[in-house]
Amino acid sequence: MTPRNVVMFSGGISSWAAARRIADEEGTAGLVLLFADTRMEDEDLYRFLDEAARDVGGELVRLADGRTPWDVFFDVRFLGNSRIDPCSRVLKRELCRRWLEEHCDPAVTAVHLGYDWTEEHRIERARAYWRPWRVEAPLMRRPMLARWQVRESLLSRGIAPPRLYAWAEHNNCGGFCVKAGQGHFRALLANMPERFAFHEAQEERFRREVAGAVAILRDRTGGDFRPLTLRELRERVEAGRTVDLFDIGGCGCFDEAEPS
Ligand code: SF4
Numbered sequence: 001m002t003p004r005n006v007v008m009f010s011g012g013i014s015s016w017a018a019a020r021r022i023a024d025e026e027g028t029a030g031l032v033l034l035f036a037d038t039r040m041e042d043e044d045l046y047r048f049l050d051e052a053a054r055d056v057g058g059e060l061v062r063l064a065d066g067r068t069p070w071d072v073f074f075d076v077r078f079l080g081n082s083r084i085d086p087c088s089r090v091l092k093r094e095l096c097r098r099w100l101e102e103h104c105d106p107a108v109t110a111v112h113l114g115y116d117w118t119e120e121h122r123i124e125r126a127r128a129y130w131r132p133w134r135v136e137a138p139l140m141r142r143p144m145l146a147r148w149q150v151r152e153s154l155l156s157r158g159i160a161p162p163r164l165y166a167w168a169e170h171n172n173c174g175g176f177c178v179k180a181g182q183g184h185f186r187a188l189l190a191n192m193p194e195r196f197a198f199h200e201a202q203e204e205r206f207r208r209e210v211a212g213a214v215a216i217l218r219d220r221t222g223g224d225f226r227p228l229t230l231r232e233l234r235e236r237v238e239a240g241r242t243v244d245l246f247d248i249g250g251c252g253c254f255d256e257a258e259p260s
Helices: 013-026 043-056 069-076 086-103 120-130 147-156 182-191 193-209 230-238
Strands: 005-008 031-037 059-064 110-112 134-136 217-219 226-228
Touching: 005 013, 013 031, 013 043, 013 110, 013 147, 031 043, 031 086, 043 059, 059 086, 069 086, 069 193, 120 134, 182 193, 182 230, 193 230, 217 230
Parallel strands: 005 031, 005 110, 031 059, 110 134
Antiparallel strands: 217 226
């Protein structure tokens, strides 16, 4: 049977809330929760994914290319950043699009994203990207929910939020994201230093083996932009120097900022 509703089920609380709303409004017949695994997810994401999918109902479909974002950066010889994200293009968008093409009919199936009322700018980009699929954002409809209300709702159903939410804005890629800013990586360093060290080492390897002058982060000190490596960020923190804590950045895998 062609699915009527496919929710991009990323492992975050917003995609759970979007799926919950679809299940409540339209039932779970023909409902698919589509998860694309980057093989770099936090361990607790899988606990949350199972509990959240059980709560919603419908069919949980897991996809995986098999590579991690770092594998993709080395393969395409390009380090992702806040504007160009080969990682989510390859590991999420193209993978999910292939699945849609094989299992769904654009005349029947609606694709749902967990964007909320604060993300109007992203939904238009997503709609353009996912054509011919009809893209909906259930959380942009009334009643609008604040993030704390989504969290409360989750707790009231006996599901603990993913553990990364204790310090991060999202539950993607194990707390890593090439679209994140200095403040986010500062928090990763404070909360998961081993994981930070892994990404720092990967970035250093990329600079050695592929392109020496690139970095995930940017430094705006003095008004000009220049690449800021994770190693430099860590050294600044260790030396007690200032980093831009307000530069949190974003994390969106299902719309593309620029074609990559
Ligand atoms: S969360 Fe960030 S790093 Fe991970 S796939 Fe999405 S854009 Fe890439």
